[in-house]
Amino acid sequence: GLVNTRDMFARAMKGGYAVPAYNFNNLEQLQAIITACAETASPVIIQVSKGARNYANETMLRYMAMGAVKMAREMGADIPIALHLDHGDSFELCKACVDSGFSSVMIDGSHLPYEENVALTRKVVEYAHQYDVTVEGELGVLAGIEDEVEAEHSTYTRPEEVEDFVSKTGCDSLAISIGTSHGAYKFKLKEGEEVPPLRFDILEEIEKRIPGFPIVLHGASSVVQEYVQLINRYGGSMEGAVGVPEEQLRRAARSAVCKINIDSDGRLAVTAKVREYLANNPAEFDPRKYLGEARKELIRLIKHKNEAVLGSAGKA
Ligand code: G3H
Ligand code: 13P
Ligand code: ZN
Secondary structure, eight states, X not given: OOOOSHHHHHHHHHHTOOEEEEEOOSHHHHHHHHHHHHHTXXXXXXXXXXXXXXHHOHHHHHHHHHHHHHHHHHTTOXXXXXXXXXXXXXXXXXXXXXHHTOXXXXXXXXXXXXXXXHHHHHHHHXXXXXTXXXXXXXXXXXXXXXXXXXXXXXXXXXXXXXXXXXXXXXXXXXXXXXXXXXXXXXXXXXXXXXXXXXXXXXXXXXXXXXXXXXXXXXXXXXXXXXXXXXXXXXXXXXXXXXXXXXXXHHHHHHTTEEEEEEOHHHHHHHHHHHHHHHHHOTTOOOHHHXXXXXXXXXXXXXXXXXXXXXXXXXXX
């Protein structure tokens, strides 16, 4: 069945790789995640956001996740699979997910004043641990896509808080803010400017304060430019979309970062392939045709991430 993240992270920490956490909202995404992770023998965290629950119905998603475990086993893959709530924003939501069979939850209290974040995270941990469900907390706020680069400084994780936070809350992993952000427009670059490096100095400071503690990196899509170009060529408009370079993710994966969250790259792959297929096949109207193309590309993308970026391939 589903497993929590404890053993996955312990092994990732020792092995110098990161476990991929892919978001899913529909059948084709989940099939692609499971197929790619089974074929690369990678542990995987499949995660559901509040938005995904609203879009697809949380009962449906939960049964799909249980079906995904069966599908992997039928493929002969004994890979560990965790079902995780992404960005839980209340105790009630986290409790609902624990009660319904999720094996891991995130309580994102990063926008709250420090002591309130501690209290809320601790409350979720106390509940979740009774059922052996692991809990991800967060310190520091990821930059919004509208934020100025200068404004980000105040929202980086403060290393001096992490030790107090993990010991007071008892959380199992900690999401941090070191320069990534959610979505497809992570950095606002001026003409000729390069993507600024992540703040590895802050990460190292954090590692010193909580050695061996699993760190989580959100907003870690690379915003694959081939997809952005396909989208733009076939009727889309995504000028200026940019993400985290793969080399920086490789470096993060070798560190205490044990979980890397990827959603936007999968969205781009699907949109690029659907646009391309429909533009080239205007008379086609069977969703299996264009969603099939999208699913094939998703499998390729996820295998590449596991094998060449996160290093999780072969670690199941
Ligand atoms: O962190 C956000 C994830 O990419 C999920 O996005 O809330 O639109 O489902 P969503
Ligand atoms: P991306 O938008 O970079 O894919 O980040 C996803 C994420 O952090 C989900 O929690
Ligand atoms: Zn996130």
